Amino acid sequence: MATPLVVSEVCKSFTMHLQGGIRLPVVADVSFSLAAGECAVLGGPSGAGKSSILKMIYGSYAIDSGQVIVTHEGNLVNLATADPRTVIAIRRDTIGYVSQFLRAVPRVSARDVVAEPLIARGEALEKARAKAEHLLKRLNLPERLWDLPPATFSGGEQQRVNIARGFITDHPVLLLDEPTASLDKANREIVIDMIDEKKKAGVALLGIFHDQDVRDVVADRIIDVTDFAPHRKAA
C-alpha cells in the first residue's frame, strides 16, 4: 500500500506586504511521512508553525519549496504544484480537515452542513442526512438544533458540528487542528473514540492537540516542529 502522505523539504515564509515586504521565515526543511492507520501529532510551542504546516498540506497556504506528495485516486500528486481543480478534488476525496472553528454557511442547517461532504461525493441526500444525524447524536448535539444554521451555536456546539462534518467521509488522510479545544470531558472522550476508529479503518491522521491528556491518548508519534525552525537551518 502506498504511503498516504509524504512531506519533503518543505519551506514556508510569509511576505508582509504592508510592512515593506518583510519576509518572515516560518518553517524550513519540513520532512516526514504518514502511514495508514497512525495518528501523528505536531508538537512545539505557540508560533512554531504547526497550523501553517497543516494549512500547506490542505492547500490553504502556498508552499515556497519542497513537496507534499499525496496518494490521490491511485496517483501520486504534489500539492505544492497542483492546480486549483486538483486541490478541490483532493479535498473532496482524499484529505479531510477539521479546523478549530466552523465556517458557518448562512441558512444551511447543522444537519446539512454535516451531510454536505458526503453529498459532494455523490451520496444520496437521505442517506447522507441519516449519517449526519447519527454523528450529531453521537456527539450529543441536541436534536432541537439539527434544523438550525450553526452560526448562533455555542463554541462547543459549533466544534461538534465541525467534527461531525470532518469525520462523516472516509478520506484516507485526516488533518485535525485542535478538534477538542472547546469540548467538555465527555465529548472529548467521544472524539478520542472516533479518532481511534479512524485509525483502525486505516486512515492516516495528523493533528494539533494542545490538550496534553488528549494528545497522550491519541498520538502514536509526536513530530517536533522546532526541528524545522528556519534559524536552525541558517546556523
Ligand SMILES: Nc1ncnc2c1ncn2[C@@H]1O[C@H](COP(=O)(O)OP(=O)(O)OP(=O)(O)O)[C@@H](O)[C@H]1O
Ligand atoms: N497568514 C499569515 N500571515 C503572516 N504570518 C502568519 C500567517 N499565518 C501564520 N503566520 C505566522 O507564522 C508563525 C507560525 O504560526 P502558526 O499558526 O503556524 O503557529 P502554531 O505553531 O500553530 O501556533 P499556535 O500553537 O499558537 O496555534 C507565527 O509567527 C505566525 O504569526
